[in-house]
Amino acid sequence: RRMRHDRLISFMSAGLQGEVVFLINDRWIGHVSLLRQIQVVAKGSSRNAPSFTSFIVDISLRMTSIVHAQQELFGVPHVLYIVNRGLVSRQKRILQTGAVWGQDFVLSDSRLVDQSQGYSLTYVELTTLSRESFMLLAEKYGSVNSELKRRVRRYCCWLAFQRSVWKEARRRLRRQKRTALTQPSAWLALHHQAYESKEGG
Numbered sequence: 001r002r003m004r005h006d007r008l009i010s011f012m013s014a015g016l017q018g019e020v021v022f023l024i025n026d027r028w029i030g031h032v033s034l035l036r037q038i039q040v041v042a043k044g045s046s047r048n049a050p051s052f053t054s055f056i057v058d059i060s061l062r063m064t065s066i067v068h069a070q071q072e073l074f075g076v077p078h079v080l081y082i083v084n085r086g087l088v089s090r091q092k093r094i095l096q097t098g099a100v101w102g103q104d105f106v107l108s109d110s111r112l113v114d115q116s117q118g119y120s121l122t123y124v125e126l127t128t129l130s131r132e133s134f135m136l137l138a139e140k141y142g143s144v145n146s147e148l149k150r151r152v153r154r155y156c157c158w159l160a161f162q163r164s165v166w167k168e169a170r171r172r173l174r175r176q177k178r179t180a181l182t183q184p185s186a187w188l189a190l191h192h193q194a195y196e197s198k199e200g201g
Contacts, residue, residue, distance in 0.1 A: 021060045028082045028127075031100035034155040035059070038148070051145045055137060062133040068120045075117035078131040080105045086124030091116050104163065105131045106156050112163040 042052035142149030
């Protein structure tokens with residue numbers, strides 16, 4: 001069905017392509033903040049609207065469909081996944097039609113990318129977009145539209161910073177837990193001292 005949609009879209013005028021693509025992909029695009037922002041501009045009347053619309057249309061045409069049987073483990077970094085049919089378990093959550101994960105697929109540093117996989121609870125159909133495909137289009141349209149290039153770069157920098165802070169916070173938390181486990185006597189002495197001070201008062 002995805003291939004049939006793409007084939008029909010390729011025969012449409014530029015204006016009609018945008019309308020159809022927005023209608024088909026509106027649900028999942030809302031879960032990817034960068035694409036949601038680009039789509040808002042594309043739907044507007046600014047001078048950037050035509051190129052932003054073409055960018056979204058080309059992204060839609062570059063996406064690929066995959067299927068998985070029940071009880072399969074799947075998912076790789078640097079890929080955006082959209083559930084079209086079926087149920088997927090991921091990170092203790094049940095994902096159904098319209099669910100999205102892998103929004104960090106634009107990051108180049110694999111250490112900052114969430115590498116959790118999905119597990120198919122039923123037969124599932126998904127649409128995917130790889131980082132390579134996205135960046136090729138971002139470079140193509142960014143070369144003629146500096147605003148698009150700026151938005152993509154800013155989003156990547158913001159997300160990388162966010163993930164770096166999150167990763168450092170988790171590292172420090174793990175270190176604190178290890179310290180507490182390896183030095184129980186220091187922890188007990190501190191609490192014993194506090195208890196004696198209270199009793200003495």
